[in-house]
Amino acid sequence: MFSGRFVWLGLLVWLCASAGRCQEAGRIPAASPDLPGAGDTKTVANGQQAIPQEPGSVSGKVVDQSGAKVVGARVKLTREGEATAFETTCDEDGLFAYSNVAPGAFRLTVSSPGLATREFSGTLSSGEHLVTPVIILAVAKQVTEVVVGITTEELATEQIKEQEKQRVLGFIPNFYVSYVPNAAPLRPRHKFELAWKSTTDPITFVAVGAVAGLDQAGDRWGAYGQGAEGYAKRFGATYADVAVGTFLGGAVFPTILKQDPRYFYRGKGSTKSRFLYALASSFICKGDNGRWQPNYSSIGGNLAAGGIANLYYPANDRHGLGLVVSTALLRLGEMAVANVFQEFLVPKLTPNLPTRAPTQP
Numbered sequence: 001m002f003s004g005r006f007v008w009l010g011l012l013v014w015l016c017a018s019a020g021r022c023q024e025a026g027r028i029p030a031a032s033p034d035l036p037g038a039g040d041t042k043t044v045a046n047g048q049q050a051i052p053q054e055p056g057s058v059s060g061k062v063v064d065q066s067g068a069k070v071v072g073a074r075v076k077l078t079r080e081g082e083a084t085a086f087e088t089t090c091d092e093d094g095l096f097a098y099s100n101v102a103p104g105a106f107r108l109t110v111s112s113p114g115l116a117t118r119e120f121s122g123t124l125s126s127g128e129h130l131v132t133p134v135i136i137l138a139v140a141k142q143v144t145e146v147v148v149g150i151t152t153e154e155l156a157t158e159q160i161k162e163q164e165k166q167r168v169l170g171f172i173p174n175f176y177v178s179y180v181p182n183a184a185p186l187r188p189r190h191k192f193e194l195a196w197k198s199t200t201d202p203i204t205f206v207a208v209g210a211v212a213g214l215d216q217a218g219d220r221w222g223a224y225g226q227g228a229e230g231y232a233k234r235f236g237a238t239y240a241d242v243a244v245g246t247f248l249g250g251a252v253f254p255t256i257l258k259q260d261p262r263y264f265y266r267g268k269g270s271t272k273s274r275f276l277y278a279l280a281s282s283f284i285c286k287g288d289n290g291r292w293q294p295n296y297s298s299i300g301g302n303l304a305a306g307g308i309a310n311l312y313y314p315a316n317d318r319h320g321l322g323l324v325v326s327t328a329l330l331r332l333g334e335m336a337v338a339n340v341f342q343e344f345l346v347p348k349l350t351p352n353l354p355t356r357a358p359t360q361p
Contacts, residue, residue, distance in 0.1 A: 053126045059097035060120075060132035062090050062110055066179045067267035068353050069094025070137055073112040080105035108132070116140045156184035163262075164197055168349050173201045176250065177342055178262045179353065185288040186262075188255040194262075195251040199243045208239045223314030237312055244308050245331060249301025258288040259297045263342050278339040282332050298335065302328035 062073045073090040077098055090096045103126045111117040115137035124130055150158075159180060166174045175198050186194075198204065212235040215221065224233040250261040264286060266277050285295040306327030347353055 053103050055100045056124050056128040057099045058130050062094050062135045070112050076109040078107050152184050176262050179265045191251040195247045212238045245305040248304050249298050253297035253301045260286040278343040279336050281339045282336040302331040
């Protein structure tokens with residue numbers, strides 16, 4: 001009952017227990033430069049009393065347009081009326097911090113190769129620990145100019161190559177997600193390439209084997225029996241579910257109906273809006289024309305896969321239309337849960353995320 005795009009979903013559920021490690025907001029790196037000028041005093045208007053000025057700190061986080069942390073971004077701090085600038089870099093979590101900063105006006109200049117430079121100005125009060133809003137670096141204009149002139153199909157091919165490098169925790173395939181909001185539309189060959197790549201990946205076979213083992217331990221599809229023969233039949237049925245569901249819902253129907261089978265990461269907006277978007281993506285999708293439309297490909301593919309499953313499930317486990325509908329609903333449910341993981345958790349667990357792929361010209 002598993003689609004190839006989500007057969008590893010069970011592995012991610014285990015990861016929820018350690019999701020606390022991914023909560024980055026508000027954490028300040030231990031090492032941060034101290035700035036001179038802390039401990040200054042301020043004289044009141046009548047000149048009769050000096051009020052000590054306590055040093056404070058300035059910290060924040062730098063991300064790109066997709067919400068991915070920008071490691072190594074250069075953050076330069078300058079204070080009003082001073083020519084000297086102080087510089088630090090973002091750590092592996094995209095965080096930076098300055099401690100022992102004297103109160104007063106300051107300006108941050110944030111830069112990273114391939115991204116447009118951003119500035120942030122503020123005023124630090126005495127003893128204040130100021131956390132800036134998240135600083136978002138957009139893709140620099142010259143990055144887009146490099147790809148001007150290539151065809152839409154060539155651009156789609158390059159973006160697909162980047163997607164095929166996406167692996168959660170460095171090894172779990174995650175090919176059906178685009179971190180480029182206006183990615184080039186896929187040609188039929190791209191859709192079949194993704195389906196083939198997903199169903200033949202070694203990790204897919206490992207996950208199928210694990211599911212077949214659990215089914216045998218629970219004596220699901222009891223007519224298959226036990227032992228090596230029973231396990232082989234369960235493995236074959238599970239892999240058939242994966243392959244049929246992936247090719248029908250991810251290649252055949254999307255080609256016929258001219259729809260995009262990928263999940264498009266949003267990464268912005270409120271938590272509620274992103275959550276609803278992830279759930280809705282089970283029932284809506286982008287067409288090859290770039291417009292959102294009902295996800296007939298997924299719904300039709302799941303129904304067709306459920307009908308085909310009647311051909312190889314044990315006779316006493318075939319329930320006609322009931323099996324077809326239940327299989328389709330199960331897969332749509334899998335997709336909804338997987339999309340929520342994609343939106344909130346997966347990017348944090350995917351190293352070398354290709355979030356800066358060129359956009360469509």
